[in-house]
Amino acid sequence: MHSFRYTQGELFAENVSLQSLAEQHGTPLYVYSKATITGHFTRLDAALGQLDHLICYAVKANSNLAVLSTIAKLGGGFDIVSAGELYRVIKAGGDASKCTFAGVGKTRDEIVYALEQGVYCINAESEAELRYINQVAGEIGKKAPVAVRVNPNVDAKTHAKITTGKSENKFGIEFENILEVYGRVAAEMPNLQIKGLQMHIGSQLTSVDPFVEAVKKVVPLVQEVKDKYGIQFFSIGGGIGINYKQSLDSGDEGWWQENSEVHPLTVQAYAEAVVPHLAPLGLRILCEPGRFMVGNAGVLLTKVLYEKRGAAKTFKIVDAGMNDLIRPTLYEGWHMITPLKQPATDAVEKVDVVGPICETGDFLAQNREIPLVNEGDYLAVLSAGAYGFTMASNYNTRPMPAEILVDGDKATVVRERQTLEDVLKGEHIA
Numbered sequence: 001m002h003s004f005r006y007t008q009g010e011l012f013a014e015n016v017s018l019q020s021l022a023e024q025h026g027t028p029l030y031v032y033s034k035a036t037i038t039g040h041f042t043r044l045d046a047a048l049g050q051l052d053h054l055i056c057y058a059v060k061a062n063s064n065l066a067v068l069s070t071i072a073k074l075g076g077g078f079d080i081v082s083a084g085e086l087y088r089v090i091k092a093g094g095d096a097s098k099c100t101f102a103g104v105g106k107t108r109d110e111i112v113y114a115l116e117q118g119v120y121c122i123n124a125e126s127e128a129e130l131r132y133i134n135q136v137a138g139e140i141g142k143k144a145p146v147a148v149r150v151n152p153n154v155d156a157k158t159h160a161k162i163t164t165g166k167s168e169n170k171f172g173i174e175f176e177n178i179l180e181v182y183g184r185v186a187a188e189m190p191n192l193q194i195k196g197l198q199m200h201i202g203s204q205l206t207s208v209d210p211f212v213e214a215v216k217k218v219v220p221l222v223q224e225v226k227d228k229y230g231i232q233f234f235s236i237g238g239g240i241g242i243n244y245k246q247s248l249d250s251g252d253e254g255w256w257q258e259n260s261e262v263h264p265l266t267v268q269a270y271a272e273a274v275v276p277h278l279a280p281l282g283l284r285i286l287c288e289p290g291r292f293m294v295g296n297a298g299v300l301l302t303k304v305l306y307e308k309r310g311a312a313k314t315f316k317i318v319d320a321g322m323n324d325l326i327r328p329t330l331y332e333g334w335h336m337i338t339p340l341k342q343p344a345t346d347a348v349e350k351v352d353v354v355g356p357i358c359e360t361g362d363f364l365a366q367n368r369e370i371p372l373v374n375e376g377d378y379l380a381v382l383s384a385g386a387y388g389f390t391m392a393s394n395y396n397t398r399p400m401p402a403e404i405l406v407d408g409d410k411a412t413v414v415r416e417r418q419t420l421e422d423v424l425k426g427e428h429i430a
C-alpha cells in the first residue's frame with residue numbers, strides 16, 4: 001500500500017503536495033505517510049490474526065517519535081536495540097512491557113534501564129551476556145526476563161551486510177548449543193526468567209523460502225524448550241522485504257512503470273507459509289518488522305543544485321547526500337528517483353544523481369535513466385522511510401534534515417531541521 005501518487009502532474013503524499021512541502025520547509029526533507037504505516041501494520045496484524053501474536057516494530061528502521069506514537073496507538077510493541085530506543089518508545093507513549101531488547105553488546109546501564117522500565121524480554125545473544133544480565137539483575141534485586149537468540153545457520157539470500165542468521169555472523173547462539181545454554185540458565189542463573197526464544201535471519205528478504213527453512217528448522221527446538229522450561233513466546237524476527245522498484249501507487253502510469261516488477265514476497269504469502277508451522281506450538285508469536293512497516297511510507301525530497309556534463313557522465317548534483325541517505329553507498333541500495341512535478345515529456349536521460357559530500361561514494365543513483373530535470377527542480381527519492389533518517393549523520397558538518405508526517409490533509413513537522421548551532425552543541429575549544 002502506497003500513499004504517494006501523482007495527481008494533476010504533482011507528486012502527493014496522501015492529500016499533500018510534496019512540491020509545496022519542499023518549497024515551504026526546504027530540502028533535504030523526509031516526508032512520511034501515516035496512512036501507509038497504519039495500512040502496513042493492519043495488514044500484517046490481520047495476516048497473523050490466527051495466532052496469539054504481537055508485532056514488535058523494529059525501532060531502528062525509523063525512530064521518529066511520531067512514527068513510534070502511531071504504532072503504539074495501533075497496539076504495537078517494539079523491538080529495541082539500545083537504551084536510547086527504549087527512551088524514545090517511552091517518550092512516544094509506547095509501553096515498555098511490550099518491548100523486546102535485542103543486540104549483541106548491551107551495557108550495564110542499558111540492562112539496568114531496561115529492567116527498571118520493565119521490558120517484556122531481553123533477547124540475549126551470547127552466554128557471556130546471559131551471565132552478565134544475571135549478575136546485574138541480582139545486584140539490583142530484579143528477575144530478568146530473557147530469551148536466547150538462536151542462530152539457525154540459514155542463508156537469508158539477501159545483501160551480505162544485512163544477513164544475520166549464518167554461523168559466520170555475530171548474531172545469536174549456534175542452533176546446536178541452544179538446549180545446553182538453556183540448561184545452564186535454569187541451573188546456574190537464578191536471576192533470569194526464561195521467557196522465550198528468538199531468531200532473526202536477515203533483512204530485506206524477498207522470498208518466503210528462507211523464512212520457511214528457518215522456521216521449520218527452529219520450531220522443534222522451540223517445542224523442546226517449551227516442554228522443558230515453559231516459555232511463553234517465540235519471536236520469528238523481522239526481515240520482510242519491500243519492493244524498492246514499485247514505490248508509487250499502483251494506479252499510476254508513467255515512465256517509472258518500466259522499472260516496476262512484482263514483488264515476490266507479500267505479507268499474505270509470508271503468513272500463509274509460516275503460520276501453519278507456528279500455530280501448533282501454542283505459544284505467543286512475536287514478529288519484528290522494521291522496513292516493511294515504514295520503508296515505503298517515506299520519501300526523501302531533494303533539490304537539483306547543479307548539472308555537470310562531464311566527459312564520461314552527466315551528474316545531477318543535489319542537496320541530499322550520503323549523510324542523509326546512506327543506503328545506496330552502503331548496500332548498493334536502489335531507490336527510485338522521480339521529479340515532484342511530472343515531466344512534460346516521457347524523455348529520460350542517463351545520469352548519476354550525486355550529493356555534495358566529498359566522497360566518490362556519495363551518490364543516490366548511478367547510471368540511472370530519469371526524466372529531464374533542471375537546476376532548481378525537486379526530486380523525490382522513494383522508499384526512504386526505513387534506515388533513512390535513522391542512519392543519517394552530521395558528516396561534513398551538515399545539519400540533519402527535518403522530518404514531516406502527513407496525515408490526510410495535514411502535514412506536521414515531527415522533527416525540525418538542525419541548525420548549525422544544534423550541530424555544534426556540546427563541543428568546546430579545549
Ligand SMILES: Cc1ncc(COP(=O)(O)O)c(C=O)c1O
Nearest residue numbers: 058203204238239288289290291
Ligand atoms: C533482531 C532484529 N529484529 C528485527 C529487525 C528488523 O529488520 P527488518 O527491518 O528487515 O524488518 C532487525 C534488523 O535486521 C533485527 O536485527
Ligand SMILES: N[C@@H](CCCC[NH3+])C(=O)O
Nearest residue numbers: 162203204327331386387
Ligand atoms: N540498515 C539496513 C538494514 C539493517 C537491518 C538491521 N538489523 C538497510 O538499510 O538495509
